[in-house]
Amino acid sequence: MESDYAEENISTKQSPSREKARIQGQDGDKERPRRSEAPTRKGPQASDGSALLSFGLPKEARLAKRAEFLRVYDKGFRIEGRFMTVFILPNQRSLHRVGITATKKAIGKAHDRNRAKRLLRESFRLSRAELNTLEVNYDWVLNARRSLLHTKLEKPLAEFREIVFRVAEERFSRQRSLKGE
Secondary structure: OHHHHHHHHOOOOOOOOOOOOOOOEOOEOOOOOOOOOOOOOOOOOOOOOHHHHHHOOOHHHEOOOHHHHHHHHHHOEEEEOOOEEEEEEEOOOOOOEEEEEOOOOOOOOHHHHHHHHHHHHHHHHHOHHHHHOOOOOEEEEEEEOHHHHHOOOHHHHHHHHHHHHHHHHHHHHHHHHHHOO
16 A cells, blocks of 8 residues: 555656766866875974974973872972972972862862963973073972963063072072081
8 A cells, every 4th residue: 555655656757967077166177186195285384293293392301290299399499480489399309290270279170270281391392401490400390370270382482581580599599608608
């Protein structure tokens, strides 16, 4: 019964095919490249990212454990900035280490805390040359402040470099006073 209904009510004629369904643009009727064909690129090429891996912070350059943070807070000294509060403590290691905090109380939402931590981490990473001028390696704890959310990377980077310069000056003046100059 059902097949009789289909034969009676459904057309088996196919619609005529249209030769040119698309309207030609000013470039003519060019086919899209197949998936295996990569389109030709003009302008600067994007990097594949593997070259950037060498610029990251190695695992040895990070403070990871709560006890390490607490030791820097307790025994280190504090420097206040507009975008961050920095705690530093000399270490006996071959490189500077960094720990970064962005608290819910100071910053707020998780995405804001993540952005603040990224800005501080990048400021530390880009200041590697300035850090290498210091005679002593330090453990750094960078605490994000709310004002960090309303700025781009340039301002916290400049502030961190200024703090590194102040640490170098402080160390130099402390050494001169110890020598009696």
